Amino acid sequence: MIKQEDFFKKITSHAKEYGFIFQSSEIYEGLSAVYDYGQNGVELKNNIRSYWWKAMVQFHDNIVGIDAAIFMHPTTWKASGHVDAFSDPLIDNKDSKKRYRADVLVEDYLAKIEDKINKEVEKARKRFGESFDEQQFLTTNPRVLEYVNQTDDIKKRLYGAMESSDMVAFKQLIEDLAIVCPISGTRNWTEVRHFNLMFSTQMGSTADGASEVYLRPETAQGIFVNYLNVQKTGRMKIPFGIAQTGKAFRNEIVARQFIFRMREFEQMEMQFFVRPGEELNWFEHWKKERMKWHLSMGIPATKYRFHDHEKLAHYANAAADIEFEFPFGFKELEGIHSRTDFDLGAHQKYSGKKLQYFDPELNESYVPYVVETSIGLDRMFLAMLSNSYKEEKLEDGTERVVLMLPPVLAPVKAAILPLVAKDGLPEKARQIMDSLKFDFNCQYEEKDSIGKRYRRQDAIGTPFCLTVDHQTIEDNTVTIRDRDTMKQERIDVNLLHEIIAKKIRPDYQL
Numbered sequence: 013m014i015k016q017e018d019f020f021k022k023i024t025s026h027a028k029e030y031g032f033i034f035q036s037s038e039i040y041e042g043l044s045a046v047y048d049y050g051q052n053g054v055e056l057k058n059n060i061r062s063y064w065w066k067a068m069v070q071f072h073d074n075i076v077g078i079d080a081a082i083f084m085h086p087t088t089w090k091a092s093g094h095v096d097a098f099s100d101p102l103i104d105n106k107d108s109k110k111r112y113r114a115d116v117l118v119e120d121y122l123a124k125i126e127d128k129i130n131k132e133v134e135k136a137r138k139r140f141g142e143s144f145d146e147q148q149f150l151t152t153n154p155r156v157l158e159y160v161n162q163t164d165d166i167k168k169r170l171y172g173a174m175e176s177s178d179m180v181a182f183k184q185l186i187e188d189l190a191i192v193c194p195i196s197g198t199r200n201w202t203e204v205r206h207f208n209l210m211f212s213t214q215m216g217s218t219a220d221g222a223s224e225v226y227l228r229p230e231t232a233q234g235i236f237v238n239y240l241n242v243q244k245t246g247r248m249k250i251p252f253g254i255a256q257t258g259k260a261f262r263n264e265i266v267a268r269q270f271i272f273r274m275r276e277f278e279q280m281e282m283q284f285f286v287r288p289g290e291e292l293n294w295f296e297h298w299k300k301e302r303m304k305w306h307l308s309m310g311i312p313a314t315k316y317r318f319h320d321h322e323k324l325a326h327y328a329n330a331a332a333d334i335e336f337e338f339p340f341g342f343k344e345l346e347g348i349h350s351r352t353d354f355d356l357g358a359h360q361k362y363s364g365k366k367l368q369y370f371d372p373e374l375n376e377s378y379v380p381y382v383v384e385t386s387i388g389l390d391r392m393f394l395a396m397l398s399n400s401y402k403e404e405k406l407e408d409g410t411e412r413v414v415l416m417l418p419p420v421l422a423p424v425k426a427a428i429l430p431l432v433a434k435d436g437l438p439e440k441a442r443q444i445m446d447s448l449k450f451d452f453n454c455q456y457e458e459k460d461s462i463g464k465r466y467r468r469q470d471a472i473g474t475p476f477c478l479t480v481d482h483q484t485i486e487d488n489t490v491t492i493r494d495r496d497t498m499k500q501e502r503i504d505v506n507l508l509h510e511i512i513a514k515k516i517r518p519d520y521q522l
């Protein structure tokens with residue numbers, strides 16, 4: 013078993029060594045929480061985006077896509093609430109000089125109590141064996157009850173402080189819980205302060221009277237302000253959705269988990285416009301549908317779980333996360349939010365333009381309600397990378413590192429390998445590659461022994477290696493090696509296209 017921390021280090025160094033992810037501006041010591049995608053990373057990222065797009069836009073008659081600009085009129089962010097409320101409570105430890113999110117410090121404290129409860133449950137399960145009733149234990153054991161009361165009390169104070177934006181109450185909570193800095197171990201804290209997460213810049217030259225604009229912190233607002241344009245020009249009937257992928261920027265306070273939390277990242281969002289009153293049914297629908305998408309790639313269901321929000325954002329009347337088991341535990345991968353008519357209502361108010369829908373069945377106009385699905389592309393990348401990294405001991409005593417990526421996401425679908433670089437084998441291999449490369453990203457390799465070439469392809473997650481040998485010239489067959497089983501079969505070259513296409517098609521139906 014590899015320790016969790018070591019495992020995370022292995023993934024980051026593998027990502028660099030094989031051209032998936034580089035630190036931004038590395039030659040200048042890098043830029044914190046900003047990353048570049050390398051030659052294999054860009055392919056994996058494109059494939060995640062493209063599979064999401066297919067499942068959302070291509071599979072649904074009533075969902076269309078757009079690509080809005082990153083810069084938007086500054087009033088957009090006033091209306092959306094980001095100018096006034098998109099901030100985190102920030103606190104510094106004076107000894108370690110480390111900066112933290114005050115809410116995260118409290119949440120980590122809560123997680124420790126939860127761990128204690130889980131430990132009590134496990135102990136009791138061992139003690140009582142078959143007859144153990146977990147529910148009864150949780151509601152009657154005095155020690156557990158004390159932990160639960162403690163948790164409830166802390167949550168009440170935490171959510172209260174967040175809701176009323178009460179920084180003094182935050183500080184008091186951290187002091188009362190005697191939370192220490194994980195680095196210095198001291199309680200020498202500064203006051204808690206607001207910190208707006210939006211990056212701003214100037215548009216136009218100063219002489220023209222430059223105005224302050226923001227780098228968008230989410231893609232959703234580009235969809236809301238285009239709601240009417242798309243609805244009218246696409247003659248869309250409710251319920252319908254608008255999907256978009258693109259960059260978002262947040263000046264995150266704590267950004268120490270590789271590509272999990274970045275300052276520049278990419279989102280894949282879909283806003284689904286529905287009749288008021290029907291939003292909670294659609295919310296349940298999209299929760300199921302999105303989980304189906306994740307599971308369609310063959311990753312075990314135990315790696316995913318839902319987390320229903322207890323504390324709702326000011327714009328939501330229901331919210332849930334799809335959490336994934338990252339190397340550092342279960343964390344948010346995707347959010348599904350029932351955003352009511354908050355956003356369209358606010359844009360209507362600030363712009364003075366009607367953003368309504370005339371419903372011919374009801375014969376009335378209304379501001380539609382919105383259910384959104386929002387997933388971080390880079391977070392999905394990390395989920396896939398960490399889940400697929402395996403170190404295997406082989407029968408002959410050697411080891412291999414293999415990325416067991418879902419085939420639909422693999423950067424290279426097939427490697428074409430002439431056994432030797434002579435006797436017409438390279439030419440034949442090139443011919444095979446030419447017949448496949450429009451539909452599949454293929455790689456041609458003739459350097460090194462075939463074994464070494466297999467290892468290199470395993471390390472980037474290539475589902476198939478096709479070896480071209482002397483028999484290929486005679487009977488037009490190649491050996492096809494499966495990445496996961498390492499089994500080899502001889503097959504006719506004419507079947508390759510069909511075999512690869514079948515392998516990379518996920519099992520996703522609406």
Ligand code: ATP
Binds near residue numbers: 264272273347386391
């Ligand atoms: P978190 O609680 O982790 O900060 P959030 O609830 O603020 O996330 P949303 O605003 O709901 O996130 O954004 C939707 C999705 O965008 C998230 O589920 C996540 O996958 C992704 N995301 C958000 N912030 C970042 C970031 N800084 N870096 C990478 N991905 C991010």
